[in-house]
Amino acid sequence: LTGADHGHPDAVEERVEVAPGAEIALCRREGAGEVVLLVHGISSNHHFWDVSPEHSLARRLHEAGLDVWNLDLRGHGQALRTSKGRRVRGRWNLDSLGTQDLPMALDLIRRRTGVSRVHVVAHSLGGVVLASMLAHRGAEGVASMVVVGSPLQFAAPDPLTRMAFGGSRWIPARFAPTRWPARLLARFPDTSRVGGLQDLLFSMPNTEPEARDLALRTVVSPISMGELRHLARSQHQGGRVTSWDGAVDYVAGLQAIDVPALVVTGRADRVAAPDRVKVWYDALRSEDKEFLVLSRAWGYRADYGHLDYAVGVHAAEELHRQIAAFVTERSVRGTGPAAAVGGPAFPE
Amino acid sequence: VASLVTDLHQAKQKLPGAPIVAHGLGATLAAMAAEGEDRPQVWLGPLLGHTQTPLSRDLTQAEVPGSVGLDAVWTWRGRDPVQAWVGDGAPLGCLSTGVARDLLAWTASFPEILPYRGPVVAIVSLGDSFAPVEDTVPALLRYPAVRIVRVGRNRLAPDDPGHLALWSDPGVWRVVVSALRRARHGGQP
Numbered sequence: 168l169t170g171a172d173h174g175h176p177d178a179v180e181e182r183v184e185v186a187p188g189a190e191i192a193l194c195r196r197e198g199a200g201e202v203v204l205l206v207h208g209i210s211s212n213h214h215f216w217d218v219s220p221e222h223s224l225a226r227r228l229h230e231a232g233l234d235v236w237n238l239d240l241r242g243h244g245q246a247l248r249t250s251k252g253r254r255v256r257g258r259w260n261l262d263s264l265g266t267q268d269l270p271m272a273l274d275l276i277r278r279r280t281g282v283s284r285v286h287v288v289a290h291s292l293g294g295v296v297l298a299s300m301l302a303h304r305g306a307e308g309v310a311s312m313v314v315v316g317s318p319l320q321f322a323a324p325d326p327l328t329r330m331a332f333g334g335s336r337w338i339p340a341r342f343a344p345t346r347w348p349a350r351l352l353a354r355f356p357d358t359s360r361v362g363g364l365q366d367l368l369f370s371m372p373n374t375e376p377e378a379r380d381l382a383l384r385t386v387v388s389p390i391s392m393g394e395l396r397h398l399a400r401s402q403h404q405g406g407r408v409t410s411w412d413g414a415v416d417y418v419a420g421l422q423a424i425d426v427p428a429l430v431v432t433g434r435a436d437r438v439a440a441p442d443r444v445k446v447w448y449d450a451l452r453s454e455d456k457e458f459l460v461l462s463r464a465w466g467y468r469a470d471y472g473h474l475d476y477a478v479g480v481h482a483a484e485e486l487h488r489q490i491a492a493f494v495t496e497r498s499v500r501g502t503g504p505a506a507a508v509g510g511p512a513f514p515e
Numbered sequence: 516v517a518s519l520v521t522d523l524h525q526a527k528q529k530l531p532g533a534p535i536v537a538h539g540l541g542a543t544l545a546a547m548a549a550e551g552e553d554r555p556q557v558w559l560g561p562l563l564g565h566t567q568t569p570l571s572r573d574l575t576q577a578e579v580p581g582s583v584g585l586d587a588v589w590t591w592r593g594r595d596p597v598q599a600w601v602g603d604g605a606p607l608g609c610l611s612t613g614v615a616r617d618l619l620a621w622t623a624s625f626p627e628i629l630p631y632r633g634p635v636v637a638i639v640s641l642g643d644s645f646a647p648v649e650d651t652v653p654a655l656l657r658y659p660a661v662r663i664v665r666v667g668r669n670r671l672a673p674d675d676p677g678h679l680a681l682w683s684d685p686g687v688w689r690v691v692v693s694a695l696r697r698a699r700h701g702g703q704p
Binding site: 322323325326327328366367406432434435436437440441442444445446449458460462463464465466470 | 566569570591592594599600642644647649651652653656663664665667668669670671675
């Protein structure tokens with residue numbers, strides 16, 4: 168299969184059936200360096216890490232020599248339909264994604280590349296899926312992880328979170344439409360009352376209107392109610408995210424994980440507030456771990472919102488560069504840091 | 516700190532049973548002075564912990580001069596450190612690095628939890644870099660009778676208030692008044 172649908176002539180797409188009637192899709196940009204898997208968040212798709220040539224972690228990592236795989240979880244982006252054109256079947260939750268989709272993606276990548284361990288970069292719900300995998304089956308196959316704006320604790324919810332969790336219980340469908348509301352939101356200038364809602368997703372001073380518009384039009388997939396309902400169960404468990412049956416605590420599972428980790432959050436992230444993300448850093452057993460709050464008080468040029476990690480004005484320079492450095496400094500392929508981060512890939 | 520806690524004890528004796536509304540460091544002192552009593556408390560951006568940041572690290576390592584030169588402005592990465600720390604609109608003209616260093620050392624040495632077990636409403640804001648949610652919320656969750664209220668954009672307010680704005684934001688006032696009314700009628704704040 169070609170990656171023409173992705174708009175990158177050099178990209179190659181692969182698909183794997185993860186359950187009857189459900190597939191994942193992977194878009195690869197081949198490189199000789201470290202192997203990296205990018206995972207998107209809820210109601211999103213692989214475009215999150217590849218919004219445009221200017222706003223693309225996938226492109227930056229590939230230009231730095233890395234072998235980049237960009238995942239669409241089942242029911243998202245290219246995996247909303249199977250390769251036969253049928254709508255994804257079945258019901259799923261975070262356990263399904265953490266025990267089937269992500270492990271099978273890692274297995275495929277390891278077979279194709281010959282490496283034993285893969286670096287994982289996950290945004291938002293993608294990080295929760297990673298935590299699910301780690302809690303269920305450990306860190307086998309994971310070389311390092313970068314989790315960005317990924318919440319693992321939902322205690323003391325704000326009114327909007329309560330509304331989203333409450334709504335998930337009453338909507339009987341598998342999906343709620345989010346694409347047309349996102350496109351509607353993109354039509355309004357940010358000064359209007361409707362457009363003002365954009366700053367729940369973006370930090371307005373840190374994003375250009377064109378980038379917000381493009382992100383709202385391309386990175387939004389229908390929201391899976393199974394995923395949202397699973398997160399909503401945390402409200403009956405003191406905010407803890409567990410397996411659907413409550414038997415496996417995702418945060419407790421991290422206490423056995425000693426993989427190098429970079430945990431990133433943003434001061435203006437209104438979807439995954441820093442306290443919900445710092446749980447990762449506090450729980451991991453790893454000695455090699457870092458915690459960053461992308462904010463002016465930490466010396467960054469802006470306070471980052473939930474989608475700024477992809478399309479923020481300074482994201483390429485301040486975040487994507489740092490992710491590339493983190494991954495290459497923890498080389499498992501022997502390519503080392505010098506091969507990836509230096510040179511012209513990240514012009515000053 | 517000990518003398519401030521004593522002052523607070525004396526002030527409370529003059530107002531028996533009155534609820535306490537305290538901001539920032541004041542909320543920390545209120546928690547320290549509250550052992551053994553259950554008068555309602557409302558805390559705005561309480562300082563309950565400290566994650567080291569590049570700014571706090573640089574502040575603690577900064578050389579403290581013997582006198583204050585008002586014409587020698589100390590900037591941090593080209594910015595006013597007060598604004599970087601407590602938010603825009605800070606009414607302070609300068610920041611004593613000595614005070615900042617003492618404060619940071621003190622917050623870094625907090626006991627695991629301050630000894631308060633009574634009812635408390637804690638108001639926190641995403642925009643608060645001085646008492647950031649990643650430090651305050653995990654600490655607050657360990658209090659047995661706490662209700663955490665997140666103010667700001669997620670309540671459809673115009674903005675996420677910074678640390679100082681918690682004291683002047685009308686949305687915060689409404690939460691405080693509501694909590695005090697509930698406490699007055701015998702409920703949890």
